[in-house]
Amino acid sequence: MKVTFVGAGCGDPRLLTVRGAEVLAHADYVLFDAEVHPDVLARLREGTPRVAVTPSMTAERIAQLLVAEAKQGRAAVRLTWGDPLLFGWGDVEAAAVARCGAAIEVVPGIGPFIALGAFAGIPLTRSSDASPSVAIVSVTRGHETLHDWDKLATATDTLAIVCDAESVAETARSLVFYGRSPTDRVAIVEEVSLPSQRITETTLGKVPQLPRARTARVVLVVGERATPMTELSWLPRLPLFGKRVLVTRAREQAGGAAALLRESGADPVIVPTIEIHPPSDPSAMIDAVQAMHERYDWVVLTSANGVERLWAETKRQGKDARAFGRAKLAAIGPGTAAALERCGLSPDVVAKEHRGEALAAEVLAAMNASGGTQVRVLVARAEVARDVVPDALRAAGCEVDVVSVYKTRSPPRALLEGLSALLDGGEIDAVTFTSSSTVEHLCDALEARAVELLAKTCIASIGPITTETAKKRGLRVDVVAEVSTIAGLVTALGKHFTK
Numbered sequence: 333m334k335v336t337f338v339g340a341g342c343g344d345p346r347l348l349t350v351r352g353a354e355v356l357a358h359a360d361y362v363l364f365d366a367e368v369h370p371d372v373l374a375r376l377r378e379g380t381p382r383v384a385v386t387p388s389m390t391a392e393r394i395a396q397l398l399v400a401e402a403k404q405g406r407a408a409v410r411l412t413w414g415d416p417l418l419f420g421w422g423d424v425e426a427a428a429v430a431r432c433g434a435a436i437e438v439v440p441g442i443g444p445f446i447a448l449g450a451f452a453g454i455p456l457t458r459s460s461d462a463s464p465s466v467a468i469v470s471v472t473r474g475h476e477t478l479h480d481w482d483k484l485a486t487a488t489d490t491l492a493i494v495c496d497a498e499s500v501a502e503t504a505r506s507l508v509f510y511g512r513s514p515t516d517r518v519a520i521v522e523e524v525s526l527p528s529q530r531i532t533e534t535t536l537g538k539v540p541q542l543p544r545a546r547t548a549r550v551v552l553v554v555g556e557r558a559t560p561m562t563e564l565s566w567l568p569r570l571p572l573f574g575k576r577v578l579v580t581r582a583r584e585q586a587g588g589a590a591a592l593l594r595e596s597g598a599d600p601v602i603v604p605t606i607e608i609h610p611p612s613d614p615s616a617m618i619d620a621v622q623a624m625h626e627r628y629d630w631v632v633l634t635s636a637n638g639v640e641r642l643w644a645e646t647k648r649q650g651k652d653a654r655a656f657g658r659a660k661l662a663a664i665g666p667g668t669a670a671a672l673e674r675c676g677l678s679p680d681v682v683a684k685e686h687r688g689e690a691l692a693a694e695v696l697a698a699m700n701a702s703g704g705t706q707v708r709v710l711v712a713r714a715e716v717a718r719d720v721v722p723d724a725l726r727a728a729g730c731e732v733d734v735v736s737v738y739k740t741r742s743p744p745r746a747l748l749e750g751l752s753a754l755l756d757g758g759e760i761d762a763v764t765f766t767s768s769s770t771v772e773h774l775c776d777a778l779e780a781r782a783v784e785l786l787a788k789t790c791i792a793s794i795g796p797i798t799t800e801t802a803k804k805r806g807l808r809v810d811v812v813a814e815v816s817t818i819a820g821l822v823t824a825l826g827k828h829f830t831k
Contacts, residue, residue, distance in 0.1 A: 335398045335408045335429045337416040339441015340364075343525035344451075345371035346594065347442045355439060360406035363394060367413040367549070371590075391421055395428030402434050414443040419470035419494055444524050444551045445492055451525040453564035454553055456492055466557070469493045471503050485510035490555035497545040500552060504539035507554065512536060517558040521551040527574055527599035529567060531560060570597025571826030575761040578751075578789075580605040580770040582740075585636075589764065592822045601760065603751050605773040608637055611715050611736035614645075620710055620735045621645050625657030628733075629707035632662045632695060632721060633679075634688065635714065635767070639663075639671035641737040642712045653677055659710070660698070664691045665795070667817040686795035686816030688720035695721075696728050708733070714769070715739035718797070740769040742777060752778060755785040762790040762811075762825055766818065768801035775805045783807060792825045794818070 336355050341347035348356075356362070356375040362382045364373065373382060385394065394410065401408040416422030416438055426436050445468055449455030456466045465488040469479065473496045484491070485507045495503055500520065508514050514537025522530045522545050532542065536554060567573060576599045579589045583604045590600035611617060621642070624631070633639050646655050653676050662681040663669040669682045681698050683691040699707060708731045711722050715736040722732045754760050755778075763786060765771050775782040783806040791809050793799040795816035799809050811828045813820035 333399075333402045333405075333433070334435040334437060335402050335410065335426075336437045336439060337410045337412065337422055337426055338439040339415040339443070340368040340372045340411050340413060341442040341525075342414045342444040342447050343369065343523060343529075344447075344594075345369040347447070347525065348372055348375070349439060349441070352439045352441065355407075355409055355437075356411070358407050359409040361398075361401040362409045362411055363397060364411040365413040368411055372411070374587075391424040391428050394425050395432055399429055399432040399434045412441065415441040418443050444494055444521075447525045448492070448521060448551060448553065449564070451529060451567050452519070452521050452531055453560035453562070453566075454519055454521070454557065455561070455564070456490060456553070456557055458557070466490045466492060471495045471499045473498045479506075481506045481510040485512040488555070490553065490557040493552040493554070495550055495552050497548055497550060500542075500545060500550060501540040503552065504536055508536055512554065514538075516554055517556065519553045519558040519560065520545065521553070522547045524551055525567075527572075527576075527594070527597055529574075533559065567597065570595075571830050572822075573597030575599065575829060576601055576759060577825070578603060578760050578763040580764060580774055581766050582606050582608045582637075584608065589766070589818050589822075592819055596822055596826050598822075598825075601754070605777060606740040606742065606767075606769050608641070609739050609741060610641075611739050613736075616733075616735045617642070617645055617712075617737050618649075620712070620733065621649055621651070621655060624659065624710065625655050627708060628657075628659045628710045630662060630695065630699070630709040630730075631656060631659045632691065632709060632711045632725075633668050633672065633713075634664045634691065634711070634717065634721060636668050636671035638712045638714065638737050639668060639675065643675045645737070662691060662695045662698075664688070665816045670817075687797055688718055689724070692721045692724035695725065699728075699730075707731070710735060712737045740773070742773045752781065752785060755788055758788055760789050761829075762792055764792045764794075764821055764825070765798050765802060766794045766821070768798055771798060771801045771805060771807070775807075790825075790828065792821055792828070794821045 338352045338355050353375060359376055359380055362376060363385055364382060366384050398408040398410055410425060412420050412422055429436055445456060467488045471493055516536045518534050518536050518539055520532040577593050579586050579600050579602045581589055586602045586604060590602060593600040660680040661672060661677060663672055663679040664683050665686040669679045672679050681694050683694050706729055709725055711732060711734045722734050725732050778785055786807050791807055792811035793802055793809050794813050799812050802809050811824050813824045
């Protein structure tokens with residue numbers, strides 16, 4: 333019977349430790365702080381009970397909930413913002429758990445004072461310091477007077493304070509009143525390590541005149557170490573730093589796009605505009621896979637979704653790559669080719685241009701090179717798609733079976749609530765479209781205001797077909813990927829904003 337306390341870190345969800353990720357992957361019940369990044373919670377298995385800690389919950393109540401789960405043999409986890417034992421109630425909660433007879437484990441998290449140096453360029457100690465001296469403090473609303481400001485104000489050259497936004501002005505006044513110079517340098521860091529990180533440099537006496545911080549909690553650095561080191565300020569130099577980018581892909585595929593956007597400094601906002609479902613009638617797909625090894629000379633894939641769904645049916649039937657038999661494989665672009673390779677399959681043809689016309693032309697060229705086009709072809713695709721590829725192959729004399737391996741549809745309306753307000757308020761810097769389906773479904777979801785709302789942001793398209801669909805819906809496309817992959821789309825978006 334054990335309860336594990338895990339620090340989620342103070343911002344960027346990728347800062348979760350390896351041990352923390354292991355614990356969450358096997359958790360059966362999680363109590364979490366509201367400030368924990370949603371992507372950390374996304375590491376939990378689907379259906380894992382997760383309960384947000386509220387201000388009314390006492391340490392004893394939290395311990396009771398955790399221990400009750402542990403006694404049932406379930407892996408109970410307390411997930412905290414930052415580090416469980418630094419300026420939190422982790423010590424009290426862990427002690428209460430221990431009194432209930434449960435074993436504990438504590439997994440540390442990267443707190444704001446470590447993140448300051450790594451992401452804001454403000455290391456609290458430096459190698460040039462003869463004798464580093466830093467005081468770290470936490471100030472919360474309603475408890476400002478509990479500190480011994482008389483001793484604290486001038487105790488060290490550098491003060492680092494995690495501070496509730498409402499307490500920033502009062503903290504600055506207290507430091508000056510008790511002897512700290514009003515001309516001392518100050519850095520106020522909001523949302524450290526995130527794409528929305530903001531650093532305000534000022535002096536201590538001017539802090540009370542500043543607008544209230546946008547976030548509930550900030551880090552206040554006072555003293556000589558408050559000035560960011562230019563050499564260490566790498567985060568703001570990323571091409572998409574601070575940009576909020578809408579990811580419209582299906583939820584199963586959004587993670588890869590979000591990861592690439594974060595690598596470029598963006599804040600991905602995931603609102604899936606499509607859901608991937610089995611075809612309305614899967615019998616043709618089932619039959620095609622059953623006879624694929626002897627029936628087809630070529631298998632043509634027009635999307636990564638098509639690859640994944642065809643492979644899933646192959647696995648469901650207990651088959652492996654040998655199910656493709658003598659068939660050669662064709663992919664519409666590098667993204668689809670990469671999906672095939674993840675299944676252990678190597679495409680024979682990869683269209684250089686992400687268009688059905690190009691794919692059909694290159695497949696026919698390969699057929700001619702090997703002795704003619706009197707062959708049977710399986711085109712595995714979405715239920716609703718352009719007929720360019722099968723029409724071109726049939727015109728060349730091929731026998732073509734078009735088989736739907738998946739269909740797309742709009743997600744529940746609840747998932748799209750609030751998106752109009754974000755676009756209307758200019759809070760989305762860019763919208764990414766990765767297929768015609770994502771364009772169609774987002775425009776349908778935004779209804780009559782689609783063109784008006786999307787005109788307020790940058791629109792980025794993965795390729796020419798998606799761009800054509802967007803233009804047909806009346807949208808202005810600002811960015812088109814040179815290489816029709818998610819990585820290519822993110823690169824193109826970075827170049828656009830760098831300009």
